[in-house]
Amino acid sequence: MTDLPARLLLGPGPSNVAPRVLQALSQPLVGHLDPAFLAVMDEVQGRLRRLFGTANALTLPLSATGSAGMEACLVNLLEPDDAIVVGVAGVFGERMCEVASRAGARVTRVETEWGTALDPTAMADAVRRAAPRVVAFVHAETSTGVCQPVEPIARAAREAGALVVLDCVTSLGGIRVDLDAWGVDAAYSGTQKCLSCPPGLSPVSFGERALARVRARSRPVQSWYLDVSLLAGYYGADRAYHHTAPISMVLGLAEALRLVEEEGMEARERRHRDAAAALLETLGARGFEPLVPAEHRLPPLTTLRLPDAVVRHGEADVRRALLERHGIEVGGGLGKLAGTIWRIGLMGENARRSSVERLAAALDDVLA
């Protein structure tokens, strides 16, 4: 078997996986249409609905990673020449533009400086001008650590008759997500961040307005694999064979979702907030400064400007030493922020003061 080093995963994801989830992954298989597995599929769908804050029937773990969830939301709702307004505040907003334009959509970008929040007024103005089919943005930008304001943007989009697509990859299971209250029509997430399940599945949810759009399409969704109408047949009462679900991963996700509900989302959110506060205090004392203003910070993922001590050592070298000498992974900056910030994830299992203490001790050793 692969001989793997022990790691404390404090980067932008994946996070460490709970022992109970690892154990679930190693259960002997049953068939994907076995009554015992169908019961797990139903259970996972129910738990995902509660976590997403939605009554959407079409809520399920897509059989691919979070990036495929983004693609599923966009390619089902967009047809060639449809207009879309995308809030671009980091790498994943950029990716939305790329995926939408490959689907043939006319993309209007509303940008904001990386590390800042989208301006709801600018978004609303763009929506009025473009009259888009879809408005899409990222709840929790993994590249910047910003938590974007969902409600005012979603409201403006709906007032203009647009569908709202939300990226919840780094929020689901770490901070409150409430699709129905916010008026979000389609959303996606990943399993490997605040859910502390390995990467490989993408929880997605489509509401009735979104499905009405899918039914009204003039041509089929280009992707057969991501076509939500076909997925609805497989995950719905028909159990119509579509593909073979990743059985072991779904068993792992079921266990991860049970852990979330056992803890309770309110307590879990508080734990993420407390851990992020401890991180800011502990690394603040060592000269790290938050990139993001307090009101827009994303507790599961903190972005920090680097102190001179780290810059002098070479930030990539310091990260490498943390990994090699102390088994701790932290993330560097992506894109425009490469070399100037670190991204420190305290997600799911790792959102604890003890993670912060291990990191601080390791850092003191590396910089000594």
Place this chain on the structure above:
Amino acid sequence: MTDLPARLLLGPGPSNVAPRVLQALSQPLVGHLDPAFLAVMDEVQGRLRRLFGTANALTLPLSATGSAGMEACLVNLLEPDDAIVVGVAGVFGERMCEVASRAGARVTRVETEWGTALDPTAMADAVRRAAPRVVAFVHAETSTGVCQPVEPIARAAREAGALVVLDCVTSLGGIRVDLDAWGVDAAYSGTQKCLSCPPGLSPVSFGERALARVRARSRPVQSWYLDVSLLAGYYGADRAYHHTAPISMVLGLAEALRLVEEEGMEARERRHRDAAAALLETLGARGFEPLVPAEHRLPPLTTLRLPDAVVRHGEADVRRALLERHGIEVGGGLGKLAGTIWRIGLMGENARRSSVERLAAALDDVLA
């Protein structure tokens, strides 16, 4: 944790997973760009190349199930209005037509009765008439249990300048696959059949001629997630971040591929052949008759016409009783063959005489 019944999975997939693979799935995570994980990615690519019989650099486990592998092969190679010739001999050939037509291709179908082999002459004639960009067919049809003749069809396709796409979902790891010798340009498989790894990944391989076609496209591949140029950047020397690989599943696949090489592909193929022969003999004595003529049978998946005793009891009821009373899953017929045949998989871990003996004893009990 989910309380799952013990199952002997003798349906069309998934098959039972080897204990060492289950153990690999439950290893604590490392990051997807951790040097320790990059080494596993390299190892998996090398082992997949040997198993596919190819030197193709772009050989990797796609982060989704086998159905996405089919889509990846077709949508990367086809542009709107391109012609494709598809050999349709069962459900998965039908699916190829559907996926290709969603990509905007003009599809020529060459059909054969379900349970029979494609006629290479009919395929060659269609290729001459249609002058297609791509010729696609299924090596091992999971819906019929037929092993299709690859070499003459691939030769005719290449002589006409077409690219050859091959579905190896139910062949890879169970019978010999030899892409380079056969002249196949792109192929895909799944992990849950003869590899005895859980479903969730799709090994794919693209050769140089196929990649030249991708580079010459007039527009980007619509699917960002399945774009092989981007996957090449992530799995290649650049390690350019694309998506987050399903780490645990890749660890499981690495272990499954080690088991294949420890056994040796020749011995493994023999084991599958011997198990299928034992099945035909044992169930033949009970009145089951092979659907497929001997020369086109697919050892990993045997399709059998049902004896009166099974029909009298109601074939679905018999299968249900096998599952509920004996924990044994066998597959019913798909599509046109529903209700008239069973599909019995002896794949990977389960390709053993002991599986046949357990099935026969259970069947005798259910029919008593």
